[in-house]
Amino acid sequence: MAPNLNDDNSLFNFVVKEGNGVKGLVDLGLTEVPDRYIQPPHRRINKQEVAGSLEIVIIDLSELYGPNHEEVVKAIVHASETLGFFQVVNHGVPLEVLDSLKDTAHQFFGQPAEKKAVYLKEVSPSPLVKYGTSFVPENEKSLEWKDYLSMIYTNDADARESWPNDCKEVVLEYINTSTEMVQKVLKALIGNLGVKLDDSRLHELMGFNLVNINFYPACPNPDLTVGAGSHSDAGMLTVLLQDGIGGLYVKKGDQNASVGNEVWVEIPPMHGALVINVGDSLQILSNGRYISAEHRVRTTDVESRVSVPRFIAPLLTVKIGPFPELVARDGVARYKEVIYGEYLKNFFEKSLNGKKSLDFALLD
Template sequence: MASTFTYNDENSLFNFVVKEGNGVKGLVDSGLTEVPDRYIQPPQHRINKLHIAESLKDMTIDLSELDGPNHDQVAKAITHAAETLGFFQVVNHGVPLELLESLKVVAHKFFAQPAEKKAVYLKGVSPSPMVKYGTSFVPEKEKALEWKDYVSMTYTNDGDAHNFWPNECKEVALEYIKTSTEMVKKLLQTLIGNLGVKADDSRLDELVGLKMVNMNFYPTCPNPEVTVGVGRHSDMGTLTVLLQDGIGGLYVKKGESASKEDEEWIEIPPIDGALVINVGDTLQILSNGRYKSAEHRVRTTSTESRVSVPIFNTPLPVVKIGPFPELVARDGVARYREVMFGEYMNNFFSNSHDGKKSLDFASA
């Protein structure tokens, strides 16, 4: 997309990257040698490797064992991860490994296209509200932009997916959703069952009835230490399934800390063939705070462009979410109020990333 712009003229840069759809990739392709001012994060939001805890190595779960004699042990490991870090990885999960490789290939293929091919999916232009291409998270509200481009595809039905999703990635993205659905229900069944709550299939379907698959692209960055790929946040939904490539860069916050200086962040190391699972705000609300939605963020790298492909499994917008009544009776207090998920979602997408502040919307 032909356009002239100045790296450190904020309006010019914003128009080029956001409004014209060139994205961060367009910046990198233009030959920039340092991060523009608009992307420089305040020091407290940068990922300081001095404060990075050792990589997580002991939260990889063989999901095939959930159906065998080690069921109780595996279920315990899943619930422990959800109660503590809010993140774990699964192997032998039922999603074909060749499909995972294809997802990485088509993600690179989509973002390698000329800007005008991707810009047809920009907000307000896209042929369907179910497909959105963009950059950063809420660029209009962010003081410092995130070093990321993405395409987001919301699943309603197969017909809409075939008609409206980008040709470069629709078949594999659709297959990714379909082959992961059983795994997500199995995990959710385990987690809800562990709370002593009975949820039938229709209730489980409601809680993961809306699915969004994103393809995220993090171009190489000349000064990775001053910016972020994604700022600190938790996900809004029930469970997120994430495919990351072999480059790494996903960090999750460990526990609560009194100050930003004392925080510990753990890198979720890429494991070949594994999928990363994380607890979202909805599951924290449903569990009355027992399960922890994971606060996480993504660093950039100067060596190689990175892709990741999450599926956000969320309730349908018309579903009310609140702590399970059995838990409120047992705990003697409701830590969250009941809200319509559609309202929670609108609030989430109306604000820039700010840790777990999104949960305040449902606080009792």
């Protein structure tokens, strides 16, 4: 039954509890967004105020273990110390896998609502799979214009048993063909800090893996809404496949700039490239040397957009804090030691709000 768009409870039940999502709203033939999706002015993304697209660093990872090794590491480090974002090519993930991922995303979200709703958190047959909308809709005054499918990766066998049939194989291929690349990038970043990690510690720091398939339906009022609010990611690194539509923006320069004075730049889509960004955990471990980039997603009225981020994070039971070698060198620890699972719990208990999640690890 169609909801009463002027009634908050009716809208919430239709979109969130019944699993129709934003896609279900759009399929009703909306000509304007419901009030619940209208963002306060300071959270909206005004295209005119964005500083164009950035000449973002594009790194050829095939050079990482060749004669230009040092230059490639320097480029990765510089991008991670300044913007927290860079794009990689020749990354080892076949282009046909990337194209299949985008096709699969559209196919999954193009299904009838009842087929997707079987994975709603309350009824999902597995804790490894969740379908939902917005970020934490129960805690948000203004909802995000986004639906998503979230899949935790433990091993191939669990994934094949619990993930949706129509996307599990291509997502597994995405994970299995990108893991070596993630390890290389992380080793380069940690090695640059003068820190040596054995394989077991490296596994602890990148042992929790989550893949989201994000779907941003075309929106009748993109200037009033956001696809994803301003935030940084909680983990170590995020590897993101975006389609050709664009709409991903990163905050440049002073991460603490006051609202209205910050500068946002677009991460331009590039066919065949993957976007990598630094997460909060790596900022904490590096004692603030590497920057977890604050970013957000704009909606569009042109066509639906998809993206597929892979979040690489520490195991939930692992303690993260600045590497001791860096504290000894810097003479100060800028963050306290926290258990990653507790950090993540705090991250998901609040609506997205820039880099406020890092306050949880700040020393008093």
